[in-house]
Amino acid sequence: MSALLQCRKTVVMIEDVRHDGGPVLAAPLRKGAAAAVVNNPYAGRYVEDLIEWMESLRPLGLELAERLLDALGFQAADVQAFGKGAIVGVNGEIEHAAVWHAPGGHGMRQLLDARGFVTSGQIIGTIGAHLHIPLASVHSPWVRSHFDGVDITISDAPKPDELVFAVAMSNGGRPHARIGGLSFAEAADGQGPKF
Template sequence: MPDLIIRKIISSREEIYHEGGPVVDTPLLRGSIMAIIQNPFAGKYEPEIQGFMEDLKPLGLEMAQRLLDMLGGPDKIEGYGKGSLVGEGGELEHGALWHAPGGYAMRQLLGTANAIVPSSKKVGGVGARLDVPITHVNAAYVRSHFDSMEVGCNDAPRANELAFALVMTTGPRVHSRSGGLEAWDIKGEDGLR
């Protein structure tokens, strides 16, 4: 498969103390990391692309570890998600190559994550933004952890690039009060409840 060529890696960390209600003692942390890489398939249709997923696995592990370090380690993480932005010379399917390398990397480093990692992807021009969905790491139906984080870069993705993102959070939305399954009621049997 083609070489993995990284142009840049961007990371961001938010500390959320309130959303109009009382200030919390411990802020919710939300973090993202995004790698801008060359798209080896840009500008042409390539029928066999699955092998590139193997090449992306070390990148997924490196990004997940850096994100975990930024947010305080695996025992602090309660939510996660992933996403892909594909430059105009590529196709949506190139963004789908991030599903396994990004998702499995986070689940492997977290150790106890049972829920599927939610994801989004789109084709966009330079400066495109992507809302990456977030759910609880052990039970996708925990409503308090339904969230999203916007990612993007002012000079990416260029037509021949891919932007792969991972996001994690340390807890529910600040002031969550919409009901539904609560984190302390997780059974952990199927990654849903």
């Protein structure tokens, strides 16, 4: 890890959704998130250039993606939706969360056969803040069935001078998706609008 990055802890959360009020699924929808609680080297001060710090986070993005893939028990081909997110402690600024856009997406793209846009959620929050990480298809942002989310809360993070960087994945779309649109299979075959 970079000298700028000190990781206090990592957290992995997994959920298995068996139904969402409709029929029980043949196999549960499995989704989860992996997060790292790290120091914010720029908390409390404005720094003009954040590029070097952003680039230094690439190994963390890959590490979290690998850890989550392993914890979910997935092969890369099992992942159908993904997203990323960050929480900035109150002594930081929202741009400190934005540094996660490229490294968080890079780690998952490196592991997965993914062409889609990696969605992102970011907030400034106190200890125990709730972060919603939006999910979208790994192949296309136009697959409506895979618009979903993973929610994370860490009871002791972020402290004012910390950040939480997270990645999220799932093996399918919403349990009872039925609002039409481009299917996951069609997007995997390269059909649908390009962005």
